Amino acid sequence: MNSAVALLTVFGLCVRLSLTVQVGLSNKVLVFPYETDFSFVALVPQKELELRAFTLCMRVATELPEERQIILFAYRTADYDELNVWREKDGRVSFYLRGDGVFFHLPPLTTFRTSLCLTWDSHTGLSAFWVEGKRSTYQVYKPGHTIRPKGSILLGQDPDKHLGDLEAIQSFVGEMTDLNMWDFVLSKSAIHAWNNGHQVPKGNIFDWATIEYELHGNVMVVDDD
Template sequence: MITARLILLLGIVGVTSANEVGLGGKVLVFPYETDFSFVALIPQKEMDLRAFTLCMRVATELEGERQIILFAYRTPDYDELNVWREKDGRIAFYLSGDGAFFHLPPITTFRTSLCLTWESRTGLAAFWVDGRRSTYQVYKPGHTIRPKGTILLGQDPDKHLGDLEAVQSFVGEVTDLNMWDYVLPRSQIQALHYEHKITKGNIFDWATIEYQLNGNVMVVDDD
């Protein structure tokens, strides 16, 4: 169900579409940078998380010293879970404060299978690129991601209900975004990379995901 917060955000940016369900076999295309194009995602369960696995396939031709937002989840006062390509090319994620930064193979015009895992109990965090795990970092043990926020692809809301910036927007393609409220084992992350069937995401399942398109975002067949 769309929350009142999401309805207000959609109204502020000025362009909305009907609620849609399911992106199996589809790709989201963000053709050029804007301060108004995004996709709002509606989770299947509250984002009250002490662990997660977030996976997607992503491609971009953006180069140079430019931030690119890959995933944004914000509650009224905090960026609860943001994933970025930083200006220096590192991939980072932020849980309500300073981030954890990883030197990974670059995201390019050729699609990259990217997963992120984190658990509160130990603080262990890692990225997975095309089925290969980075080194672990210990990041925010004991932390909890708070619920009742807004989840966007394509833009970073600097406030809960707006302040979108074209120079941080995503340009490129996203597909196969799935999320679980626990850390997937290596075998399942690698199986996902090779497009084998695994347990469906219990927060986001690309085949049944609920979303809204806003601005100039295209849904195309995954040829």
């Protein structure tokens, strides 16, 4: 399927792709084996992403060199990138809320799995990344902002415009698992618990065990051995 057609009409028009929606990835890993401009996973949220706070967590591993930009999470409405998470070309990790982003110096992503969380609260603007349960310094970013609903969420690719325009050089290559998202900021103790594999409140936007998703291109689902 052509990449632009595959990514398609989903943005802004709320038209479902004619692919099978699958449910649940408990004890599974998404493997993105190599660079493409057509492989991605579309996620179906449990509720619309009209957010004034959130926590996003995932476990990720990659062999890509630090100077290679990587998209880790992309949420786009018809006209804007509402929430994108990146590893930048200089190795920093960043996220963007409809405009200029905010950048963090974190331990590098490597071939060994990294537990990564991101928290943001519109009321204060406080944002931070958490790596292996340890918090970065807070940065104040876009207090008063609201993330808008009725968009589409992708793993593995960055949709640069309404109909796609995917680029292989930005694609994710590696493994992702245990992606969960909440519409509030998890406590420090809850993030520590998630990092250690203990029970936490189920993600009310995405819960890995019950997540709804569509596979496109050459993404593989494998057992988390």
